[in-house]
Amino acid sequence: MNPEKLCFLKKSSLTIGIFLFFLIWLCFPSSKQSLLDIHQPYNYIGKNGMVVAAHPLAANAGLEMLKKGGNAVDAAVTTAFTLNAAEPFASGIGGGGFMVIYIAKERKVTTVNFREKAPSRASPNMFIENGKINEEWRKTHGLSVAVPGVLAGLDYALKKYGTKKLSETMAKAIEISEKGFQVSKTFSAINKDEYEKLLLNAGESSCYLNQSFPYEPGDIFRNPELARTLKLISRKGITVFYKGEIAHKIVKAVKSKGGILTLEDLAQYKPVEQAPIKGTYKDYTIFTIGPPASGGFHVIQLLNILENWPVKEWGLNSTAYIHHFSEALRFVFADRSHYLGDPDFISIPIINLLSKEYASHIAGQIDPARPLDFYPYSEFHEQENAKENTTHLCVIDKQGNIVSLTQSINHFFGSGIVPEETGFLLNNHMDDFSRNADSPNAPGPKHRPVSSMGPLIMFKGDMPFLALGSPGGTRIFSSLAQIIVNIIDFALSLDEAIESPRFFSYSSQGKARSIFVESRIPQSSVKDLEIIGHTIQVRQAYDRYFGGAQGIMIIPYTRIIHGGADSRRDGCGIGY
Amino acid sequence: MKKIILSIFILHFFIVSALLGQEKKDEVINIFEQPILITSAGQSAEVQIASVLAKRAGLSAALSKAAFANELKGIRTLVIVLGVSLKGLGAAGLDISQETNRVQILVDDAQRKNIPILCLHLGGETRRGQLTDDLINTFLPFSKMAIVVESGNKDGLFTSICKENHIPLIVVERAVDALQPLKKAFK
Incomplete structure (x- = not known):
């Protein structure tokens, strides 16, 4: 031819x-x-630095800051602000959080607590109406709003451990708020779920709705009001938020919805730098933030209990593993409701609760053949006077400094209340206080509610090994402990460990609740768990209910950094 | 060669247009009467979207997310918004079997009283899944008409059920686009 x-x-x-x-x-x-499976485990790789966050724009903003010469704290603060613009339903300057910082040069770990505080007029019975708890008051009313701490916390960390100005760390968030970005399926689904609250509090004309309706995937979301707010803070500093015109707008918005937050409450807000709490799992040491954050604290408790069992032999997501883990969780929940509160106001037996002996005692009570009938909290005769719905990001820089930061406005879209012309959502973290007026975690003036957040950094010997955290409410510590066991015992890579199917259980007033499992947990395990007496509730294959973890792993004896980001949300990592 | 390529592209254009436009041809005018009762099957927040759409369409509508049969008194059309939200079910204190039973009783009563049913699925692709699909399969066949967001019908589930049961199906690109067909559907 x-x-x-x-x-x-x-x-x-x-x-x-x-x-x-x-x-x-x-x-x-x-x-x-x-053609593109977002759930396929994928480890982002870097040599000089890495940022993982719940949105690609935020991770990218953090990496740009690292490349410009910023350190891990500069990049973490940049990423946190950018999340306010790109993932506004999960965190922002109307919320609070915690961060764990590792300063490589000093080999020092410290933590910053910027959890919200209750208004000074808060009281244990503030949510009681006609003898009953009013759930709306706890979640979507002005009373649900606590004094925001994010801005003060990020500013504190930046001034003490960063190298850049506040305005530099806000620049990308301002740009993204002005230019806008395409709404993801995650954003759209959450926007639809919270539509009723947004109609009620933010209003039909709010930027959080698209001409009165939820955003569809692919729509462009812009928030010019947030851009103006951030510009104002960039110019005038955080005082404008806590004592100036933004403070007035916050108080006006909260009061118009029946709340009790005052200008004095805002003016008096201060973040706290506190020493980390420490625990071990096998050859690894975990540093995390202590109460009122409880996530890392309970991770240590859980891992202490798990150390008593041949987890590796049982196998990943085997019946024995899920049964024992769930039973351990139920004991942890019993202690949580009895002991945890704001350590500024109550005494928490931290040393006892985190001891290996106590964990061994709990492990000994668990029946391998069936769930228990009752899960009591533990009594400690000599108490040590140890007064010592969220997003997570991790950053490591070229010098080896690390930040593990979790921040939140509580439920998705927080209270739904947006102070006039500010573009940011106020938290509903007052809902994290106990419903029981006698609880150590009952609402009280200037108390910080117990949080399930638990950013942590793990070390092997002296070397940092893993930075990890997750949103997900009370599922946080269960998910984090499972990820750690997946890595240490089941030898999964970081992202395999994150994407692996999860489960969760708890106890309430000493009674077992269901085990919630992702539908990918083997059917054989589910059936066997039911046979031995557990009630199982199967959720979606990759369910946001179990959180959206982000992590950074430093591969031992190499300069290689792995980033893992959870596909249950829009997690993304970028290294260089 | 140019002619071949041109012919291929013209053919391509017609086939694709035909495929994409297939479900959009149905137009149903003035088949429902007011007042209407809007309820959810699955307690997703789209029931609220339906309520805002009805308000915008100027319809006389009552919203009852977990309506019972006694609320059908004086109602001329029952609108069921399909879509399961575990969060929504939890907030309403219902599990999926209780919710299915509630809607079944409501549908049975509507049938007895000759109240026509309009089914909506406004959550798109993200509001599909086994639980929602079970509700679609159970309740869509009872409807006199259905309006669905296109991305929720990617696998043709609505198309096949509607075709099988001779139910006019209106496919819209976005939830807000359901406004006009909704307006036209009512007297």
Whole structure:
């Protein structure tokens, strides 16, 4: 055949081939999705630095800061502000949080507590109406709003441990708020779920709704009011938020919804730098933030209990593993409700609760064959006077400094209340106080509610090994402990450990509650757990209910850094 | 060669247009009467979207997220918004079997009283899944018409059920686009 004819035939076949491909692609849209599986475990790799966060724009903003010469704290603060713009339903300057910082040069770990505080008029019975708890008051009313701490906390960390100005760390968030970005499926789904609250409190004309309706995937979300607010703070500093015109707008918005937050409450807010609490699991040491944060604290408790059992032999997500882990969780919840509160106001037996002896005692009470009938809290005769719905990000810089930061406005879209023309959402963290007026975690003036957040940094010997954290309410510590066991005992890579199917259980007033499992947990385990007496509730394959963990792992004896980001949300990592 | 390519693209255009436009041809005018009762099947927040759409359409509508049969008194159309939200079910204090029973009783009563049913699925792709699909399969066949957001019908589930049961199906790109067909559907 002559070459021209051959060439023509080849071109024709190619054209027809391309045409058929597009035709099939259009006719079977599901094939578009199968080309890209977001749940496939993927470890982001870097040598000089890494940022992982719940949104690609935020991770990218953090990495740009690192490349500009900022350290891990500069990049973490930049990422945190950018999350306010890119993932506004989960965190922002209307909320609070915690961070764990490792300063490589000094080999020092410290923590910053910027948890919200209750207004000074808060009281144990503030949510009682006609003898009953009013759930709306706890969640979508002005009374649900606590004094925000994010801005004060980030500013504190930046001034003490960062190298950049506040305005530099806010620049990307301002740019993204102005230019906007495409709404993801996650954003759209959460926006739809919270539509009623947004209609009620933010109003139909709010930027959090698209012409009165929830955003659809692919829509452009812009928040010019947030951009103006951040610009104002960039120019005038955080005083404008706590004592100036923004403070007035916050108080006005909260009062108009029936709340009790005052200008004095805002003016008096201060973040706290506190020593970390420490625990061990096998050859690893865990540093995390202590109460009122409880996530890391309970991770240590859980891992202490798990150390008593042959977890590796049982196997990942085996019946024995899920049974024992769930039983341990139920004991942890019993202690949580009895002991945890704001350590500024109550005494918590931290040393006893985190001791290996206590963990061994709990492990000894667990029946390998069936769930218990009752899960009591433990009594400590000599108490040590140890007064010592969220997003997570991790950063490591070239010098080896690390930040593990969790921040939140509590439920998705917080209280739904947006102070006039500010573009940011106020938290509903007053809902984290106990419903029981006699609880150590009952609402009280200037008390910080117990939080399940638990940013942590793990070390092997003297070397940092893993930075980890997650949103997910009371599922946080269960999910974090499972990820750590996945890595240490089951030898999974970081992102495999994060994407692995999860489960959760708890106890309430000493009684067992269901085990909630992702549908990917083996059917055989589910059936066997039911046979031995557990009630199982199966949730989606990758369910946001179990959190959205982000982590950074430093591969021992190498300079390689792995980043793992959870596909249950829009997690993303970028290294360089 | 140019002619071949041109012909292929023209053919391509017609096939694709035909495929994409297939479900959008149905137009149903003035088949429902007011007042209407809007309820959820699955307690997703889309029931609230339906309520805002009805308000915008100027319809006389009552919203009752977990309506019972006694609320059908004086109602001329029952609107069921399909979509399961575990969070929504939890907030309403219902589990999926209780919710299914509630809606089944409501549908049975509506049938007895000759109250036509309009089914909506406004949550798109993210509001599909086994639990929602079970409700779609159970309740969609009882409807006199359905309006669904396109991304929720990617696998053709609504198309096949509607075709099988001779139910006019309106497919819209976004929830807000349901406004016009909703307006036209009512007298």
